[in-house]
Amino acid sequence: xxxxxxxxxxxxxxxxxxxxxxxxxxxxxxxxxxxxxxxxxxxxxxxxxxxxxxxxxxxxxxxxxxxxxxxxxxxxxxxxxxxxxxxxxxxxxxxxxxxxxxxxxxxxxxxxxxxxxxxxxxxxxxxxxxxxxxxxxxxxx
Numbered sequence: 001x002x003x004x005x006x007x008x009x010x011x012x013x014x015x016x017x018x019x020x021x022x023x024x025x026x027x028x029x030x031x032x033x034x035x036x037x038x039x040x041x042x043x044x045x046x047x048x049x050x051x052x053x054x055x056x057x058x059x060x061x062x063x064x065x066x067x068x069x070x071x072x073x074x075x076x077x078x079x080x081x082x083x084x085x086x087x088x089x090x091x092x093x094x095x096x097x098x099x100x101x102x103x104x105x106x107x108x109x110x111x112x113x114x115x116x117x118x119x120x121x122x123x124x125x126x127x128x129x130x131x132x133x134x135x136x137x138x139x140x141x
Contacts, residue, residue, distance in 0.1 A: 059132070064099075064136075
């Protein structure tokens with residue numbers, strides 16, 4: 001009886017360990033791929049730590065950093081100072097990048113859609129540059 005149980009348990013235990021190991025590896029690859037494709041978690045976290053900001057979106061593209069935030073309703077009265085503070089914060093952490101920063105909701109929404117399209121792999125080459133140029137134009141006013 002003891003030999004029979006050992007013959008069943010050992011292979012079952014081995015299979016369980018291998019399956020759990022494989023599942024763990026697959027999940028890590030996917031999350032690291034997502035982080036590599038966007039590469040913008042750090043700027044968003046910096047901006048979301050500001051008390052006026054409710055949500056942030058950012059895209060790193062070459063020498064440029066595009067960032068947009070949504071602010072609390074009460075903070076909308078001080079958009080100019082929030083823009084200066086956010087831009088200075090990003091410039092301090094990314095001195096070699098050209099920082100494009102906006103508190104406009106439309107810019108935040110466009111950056112969010114752009115990031116979603118990048119993850120779905122719908123945007124490539126010239127189309128990608130054109131969309132970022134359009135977002136930059138919205139930032140200028």
